[in-house]
Amino acid sequence: MSAKPEIVLFGTGVSSGTAYGQVLKIDSRNRVIFHAEVDDVDAEARRFTEAIEISKRQVEALKSRLEEKVGGEHGVILDMHFLILDDRVFLDEILDSIRRNHANAEWALAQARDRFVEAYKSLEDEYFRERYSDIEHVTERILMNLSGEQPFSLSNLPDGVVLAARDFNPSGFAVMDIGKVRGLITESGGRTTHTAILSRGLRIPAVMGIKNLMSSVSTGDKVMLYGDTGQVVLNPDQKQVESELKKPAGLLPETGRRPRARLRTRDGVAVSLCANIEFEHEVGAAKSCGAEGVGLYRSELLYFRHPDGKPSIEEQLVVYQRLSEEMKPHPISIRTLDAGADKALPSEKPEHCANPNMGLRGIRLSLQSRDTFQAQIEAILRAACSGRIEMTLPMITTMEEIREARLLIAETRRRLASSGIKVPPVPLGVMLEVPAAVLMMESLAAEADFFCVGTNDLIQYLMAVDRGNGEVAYLYQPLHPCVLHYLTFITKTAARIKKPVRICGEISANPFYAILLLGIGFKQLSMNSLSIPLIRRVVGAVSLSDARKIARKALRLKTAKDVYEYLTPAIARAVSTDINLDSWAAEINPGG
Ligand code: PEP
Numbered sequence: 001m002s003a004k005p006e007i008v009l010f011g012t013g014v015s016s017g018t019a020y021g022q023v024l025k026i027d028s029r030n031r032v033i034f035h036a037e038v039d040d041v042d043a044e045a046r047r048f049t050e051a052i053e054i055s056k057r058q059v060e061a062l063k064s065r066l067e068e069k070v071g072g073e074h075g076v077i078l079d080m081h082f083l084i085l086d087d088r089v090f091l092d093e094i095l096d097s098i099r100r101n102h103a104n105a106e107w108a109l110a111q112a113r114d115r116f117v118e119a120y121k122s123l124e125d126e127y128f129r130e131r132y133s134d135i136e137h138v139t140e141r142i143l144m145n146l147s148g149e150q151p152f153s154l155s156n157l158p159d160g161v162v163l164a165a166r167d168f169n170p171s172g173f174a175v176m177d178i179g180k181v182r183g184l185i186t187e188s189g190g191r192t193t194h195t196a197i198l199s200r201g202l203r204i205p206a207v208m209g210i211k212n213l214m215s216s217v218s219t220g221d222k223v224m225l226y227g228d229t230g231q232v233v234l235n236p237d238q239k240q241v242e243s244e245l246k247k248p249a250g251l252l253p254e255t256g257r258r259p260r261a262r263l264r265t266r267d268g269v270a271v272s273l274c275a276n277i278e279f280e281h282e283v284g285a286a287k288s289c290g291a292e293g294v295g296l297y298r299s300e301l302l303y304f305r306h307p308d309g310k311p312s313i314e315e316q317l318v319v320y321q322r323l324s325e326e327m328k329p330h331p332i333s334i335r336t337l338d339a340g341a342d343k344a345l346p347s348e349k350p351e352h353c354a355n356p357n358m359g360l361r362g363i364r365l366s367l368q369s370r371d372t373f374q375a376q377i378e379a380i381l382r383a384a385c386s387g388r389i390e391m392t393l394p395m396i397t398t399m400e401e402i403r404e405a406r407l408l409i410a411e412t413r414r415r416l417a418s419s420g421i422k423v424p425p426v427p428l429g430v431m432l433e434v435p436a437a438v439l440m441m442e443s444l445a446a447e448a449d450f451f452c453v454g455t456n457d458l459i460q461y462l463m464a465v466d467r468g469n470g471e472v473a474y475l476y477q478p479l480h481p482c483v484l485h486y487l488t489f490i491t492k493t494a495a496r497i498k499k500p501v502r503i504c505g506e507i508s509a510n511p512f513y514a515i516l517l518l519g520i521g522f523k524q525l526s527m528n529s530l531s532i533p534l535i536r537r538v539v540g541a542v543s544l545s546d547a548r549k550i551a552r553k554a555l556r557l558k559t560a561k562d563v564y565e566y567l568t569p570a571i572a573r574a575v576s577t578d579i580n581l582d583s584w585a586a587e588i589n590p591g592g
Pocket residue numbers: 197296298338433453454455456457458504505506
């Protein structure tokens with residue numbers, strides 16, 4: 001048997017570490033498609049044909065709904081789906097494969113889909129080239145009908161797999177057996193997607209934004225991936241694998257002994273570093289890395305773990321109490337459910353909304369699902385009876401949203417009081433992620449006790465660039481002067497109105513950004529806990545007055561590239577340390 005050729009692909013390394021394993025391709029709904037040997041191929045073929053008939057009926061119904069809603073001419077969009085569901089070449093290829101390979105219908109269908117999608121993508125005519133997405137949508141529907149709608153089957157993974165997906169829904173992390181996953185590679189996405197954030201939290205090496213990944217890999221291929229450099233090697237040479245795996249792990253976090261002294265810059269200004277966490281078990285590591293609290297607990301995973309997306313008050317209470325107990329004497333800031341956009345709950349239909357980042361997410365969704373929201377508020381308030389807890393509201397855009405949330409909190413507090421539970425004050429914070437909220441900070445401050453800047457989203461909304469879309473990733477520019485001006489506005493306003501502000505976006509975890517943020521006026525940074533020891537060293541090796549000078553000059557520049565070219569050598573000079581910062585500079589290069 002001839003060995004498969006080695007193929008090297010490149011993407012963005014989003015979660016550190018090197019991994020080697022066997023590819024398991026999963027589709028956009030995190031559905032795993034295995035080859036399963038079937039004995040009764042006729043029955044399997046019938047199962048497939050029935051799924052086709054159901055799919056046709058669904059498309060028919062959808063078509064008439066679409067025509068009713070937006071007019072007859074739009075119904076024809078779905079005619080393409082009918083054509084595919086009737087395409088004898090496509091269907092016969094699948095039926096033939098079921099019989100020839102004694103294969104399950106899902107596998108045969110996925111193989112045919114990959115081949116047809118590739119063929120369409122290679123067409124010259126742009127219109128026909130784009131039709132590949134119709135094949136994907138139709139296939140998705142048939143797969144759903146074959147499985148009787150069971151999108152999450154990640155709970156039963158084989159050992160040592162590297163998951164390969166076009167787009168991995170982060171909720172998948174909640175249901176899969178993490179110990180079996182060595183790495184993750186995806187075609188879309190980048191560093192600030194939630195999938196990337198969770199991979200880092202789970203220490204799963206990951207590379208995202210790999211062009212043509214899905215057409216290049218098959219389930220069963222061997223793959224070596226480098227989460228630091230973004231390189232992915234399919235079918236690597238066995239000798240190379242052995243020597244790579246013998247190497248000591250690269251950028252290991254410097255955990256060591258827990259620092260006791262307060263962190264201060266060289267000129268004596270106190271700076272506090274907190275942890276962003278997604279999983280309860282991370283809190284121990286956060287503490288030993290020197291976190292002075294949990295600056296952001298993303299509560300979404302609690303919800304993702306439930307098939308109906310609704311953990312009970314008691315289940316939440318146990319988690320919140322445990323987090324706060326372990327973080328004592330420091331506080332934890334629980335962000336209320338920020339579902340929607342790239343964090344769809346398992347119960348949500350992905351095709352629900354064409355522009356989910358601007359849709360029903362965060363506080364908008366919570367205010368529409370009052371029972372769920374109130375249950376979370378109650379759990380947070382009850383947990384606050386035994387620990388230092390703050391509550392943060394995601395995606396606030398208007399005054400009405402925070403007022404409504406406050407009313408619900410007050411109502412819950414009264415109800416608890418009437419049953420004898422007296423809740424201490426719980427500071428309420430607003431995430432600054434939407435530009436409108438930033439400009440309304442002073443008004444919002446009438447209702448908010450503190451602010452927490454979510455640069456991951458703020459940058460996406462400021463630059464009008466989907467944080468998960470690789471095609472426009474070049475526009476996701478944290479160093480753009482407009483972003484720096486916004487951040488400066490935030491720190492100046494917070495100082496004037498005397499409200500605490502901390503920054504929780506991924507940018508705080510890079511030493512260059514961290515120093516720039518200090519210079520802009522942030523004294524509280526929250527980041528993934530593994531980055532805390534490094535940022536601690538760097539912040540302790542710079543003076544605030546130097547950081548301020550650098551920030552002032554950066555603010556006068558015109559492009560992200562200008563800022564980068566000025567900032568990286570300036571900060572490297574200002575930081576008196578022997579740590580080599582080159583790879584961190586490379587990571588933030590807007591042209592790189
Ligand atoms: C942010 O947007 O920066 C943030 C911290 O929230 P998330 O990454 O969970 O959207």
